[in-house]
Amino acid sequence: MSVVNAVFTPSYEEGTVYEAVAKHFEALKVERELTPGMRILLKPNLLYGKKPEAGVTTNPAILKAVIRWLTERGFTNIVVAESSGGLYNAEYMRGVYGASGLRVPGIQEYLNKDFTFKAVPTREGFQTRVFNLITPVTEAEYIINLPKLKTHAMTTVSCGVKNLFGTIPGLQKPDMHRRYPQTEDFVWMLCELCETVKPSLTLLDAVDSMEGNGPGGGTVRHTGLTLCARDVYALDVTAVRFMGLAPDAMPHLRAAREMGLLPERIDVTGDEVVPCSPAFRLPDAVKSTGFDDAVPKLLRKPTEFVMDRLLRSYPHVDRSKCVGCGKCAESCPQKIIQITDKKAGMPRKNCISCFCCQEMCPVHAISVKRGLRGL
Ligand code: SF4
Ligand code: SF4
Numbered sequence: 001m002s003v004v005n006a007v008f009t010p011s012y013e014e015g016t017v018y019e020a021v022a023k024h025f026e027a028l029k030v031e032r033e034l035t036p037g038m039r040i041l042l043k044p045n046l047l048y049g050k051k052p053e054a055g056v057t058t059n060p061a062i063l064k065a066v067i068r069w070l071t072e073r074g075f076t077n078i079v080v081a082e083s084s085g086g087l088y089n090a091e092y093m094r095g096v097y098g099a100s101g102l103r104v105p106g107i108q109e110y111l112n113k114d115f116t117f118k119a120v121p122t123r124e125g126f127q128t129r130v131f132n133l134i135t136p137v138t139e140a141e142y143i144i145n146l147p148k149l150k151t152h153a154m155t156t157v158s159c160g161v162k163n164l165f166g167t168i169p170g171l172q173k174p175d176m177h178r179r180y181p182q183t184e185d186f187v188w189m190l191c192e193l194c195e196t197v198k199p200s201l202t203l204l205d206a207v208d209s210m211e212g213n214g215p216g217g218g219t220v221r222h223t224g225l226t227l228c229a230r231d232v233y234a235l236d237v238t239a240v241r242f243m244g245l246a247p248d249a250m251p252h253l254r255a256a257r258e259m260g261l262l263p264e265r266i267d268v269t270g271d272e273v274v275p276c277s278p279a280f281r282l283p284d285a286v287k288s289t290g291f292d293d294a295v296p297k298l299l300r301k302p303t304e305f306v307m308d309r310l311l312r313s314y315p316h317v318d319r320s321k322c323v324g325c326g327k328c329a330e331s332c333p334q335k336i337i338q339i340t341d342k343k344a345g346m347p348r349k350n351c352i353s354c355f356c357c358q359e360m361c362p363v364h365a366i367s368v369k370r371g372l373r374g375l
Contacts, residue, residue, distance in 0.1 A: 002234035002263035003028065006270040009207050009226040012052070012061040017207075017226075021065040024203060024228035027269055033200065034075050034142060041140035042066060042110070043199070045148045045163050046084040047215055048327075048360060049099025055210045055220035058146045060101040062205045062226075066144060067110060081112035081136040085331055085360045088134070088170030089115050112136050117169040126192045127185070137167045137197060145199035145232060149206035149223065149239055151214035153285040153355035153368065155187055158215045159239045160202040160232035161194045161252050168193070174333035174356055181333075181352035187252035191259055194232060202232045204239055211243075211280040217364040218283070223276060234266045244279025284368035285313040285355055313368045315357050317344045321365035328357035328366065 005027040009020040025031065034040070044058035052059045063080060070078060084096045090113065097103050097111055118138045119130050137143065147163035155162055168176060180186040204227040212218035225242065229235035233256050237247045247253045256262050315328075324342030329335075334352060338345045344365075346357065358366040 001265040001267055002229065002231035003267050003269055004227055004229040004231075004234050004238040006238075006268055006273045007226050007228075008224060008271045010224045012059050012207055014061060014064065017059075017061040018065040018068060020226050021062070021069050021203070023270065024226065025069060028201070028228060028230065030201060031073060034070075034073075036074060037077055038075060039139055039141045040070060040075060040078045041136050041143045042078060042080045042146055043137070043143060043163065043167065044080065044082055044102075044146045045150075045158070045166065046082045046096050046100050046102075048085050048362065049096040050216075051099065052101045053208075053220070055150070055208045055218075056148070056216055057100045058148045058205050059207065060104060060107060062146055062203065062207075063102065064104075064106045066146070066203065067106060078110045079112050079136045079140075080107065080110045081134055082166045083134050083169045083173075084166065085173070085356070086170065086327065088117075092170075115169075117172075120196055122192055122196050126195075128189050128192050131167075131193055131196050132169060132172055133167045133197065134169050143197065143199045143201075145202040147202065147204055148210070149204055149243070150210035151212060151218055151280055151283050151286075153213065153215070153283040153358055154183060154353075155190070155252055156250050156282065156286050157236075157240060157243065157245070159204065159236045160199070161190050161236055161256070164194050164197050164199065165190060167197050171330070174331055176333075177352065177354040177356060178333035181354065183251050184255070186354075187255045188259075190252055191255050191261060195261070199232055201228065201230055202235045203228045204235060206239065206242065209243075209280070211282075213283045213285075213358070213364075213368070216359045216361070217366075219281070221276075221280070225271075225273070227273075231263055233261050234263050237262065237266060238268055238273060241275055242273050244275045244277060285353070285358075311370055312353055313370050314348050314351055314353060315346050315355060315366045316369040317346055318365045318367065319343050321363050323363055323365075325362065327360045327362060331356040331360040
């Protein structure tokens with residue numbers, strides 16, 4: 001059985017968040033697992049530099065509260081590390097830290113300054129034999145995963161498991177998209193990554209969440225909750241139910257079930273988790289064909305394959321909004337985006353519909369269009 005603790009957290013007010021963190025850590029007896037001098041890593045979601053109110057990144061109040069709780073108890077060997085979308089170097093990350101509100105006392109002293117990475121072999125039988133991970137992750141003795149609750153154009157939701165994609169350095173992330181262009185393979189890789197990183201604890205920021213065209217261009221929805229668990233899969237299942245969605249409809253949770261990673265029972269302690277009503281709006285790119293129920297189980301895979309060819313979604317640039325920054329081209333694993341006359345052009349040919357471009361566009365100029373593959 002896995003335990004997920006829930007705490008009603010109505011705002012990002014410092015005292016409120018600290019109290020919530022203290023309740024979680026007490027309920028899960030976190031202090032017993034820590035030893036003086038232990039290397040503790042905090043892994044927020046910093047998709048890109050975006051002010052906290054935008055609902056894109058883990059709110060600084062969460063980081064501040066966790067750091068305060070740890071340091072008050074003498075656990076001071078802390079590093080806050082993340083590889084956001086885009087580059088992974090001191091200059092780029094300084095900008096991301098600043099824009100995300102992390103360069104403030106109580107957090108800035110702990111921001112990672114080591115931008116190297118190491119190759120980490122995985123467990124026998126995994127499809128990915130080696131992951132390149134940012135060095136602080138490879139050196140940590142206790143990893144606290146701090147995701148933000150969001151919808152996601154490719155994986156439907158971004159929560160505990162997806163947050164760990166930010167342990168892969170910079171522009172090696174588009175490489176992973178190129179290696180695993182199909183969602184089913186990509187989420188399988190995410191589960192393997194999760195099993196390699198092995199977070200000790202996951203604390204979810206769902207005080208303000210994101211619905212619609214997440215993870216970067218959706219709408220902020222106040223949901224007033226934090227969840228905490230040792231078992232990241234149990235936390236994701238609970239969070240998805242909270243969103244009013246079905247865990248079995250989430251590609252990464254289906255993969256986790258197939259890999260035998262989902263717990264048989266989840267015990268939710270603390271405050272009651274009432275599913276949101278209405279349910280979270282999904283990204284435009286997440287199609288719901290309604291075929292799942294209508295088609296016999298045996299025919300679902302081939303039907304999905306055909307429907308994918310017919311109804312596949314593609315990015316579409318609104319040229320009036322595009323500022324020609326090139327962030328989409330930089331993050332495109334297929335290298336098919338051209339910037340001409342300060343406007344991005346996206347051909348459908350060779351597009352794998354990963355939506356990294358949409359994720360990284362700072363002005364939300366990229367929307368999703370359905371269309372026949374390759375046309
Ligand atoms: S154009 Fe966008 S969706 Fe298509 S492969 Fe490139 S990043 Fe992915
Ligand atoms: S589409 Fe967005 S990310 Fe791409 S160049 Fe235009 S503004 Fe920049």
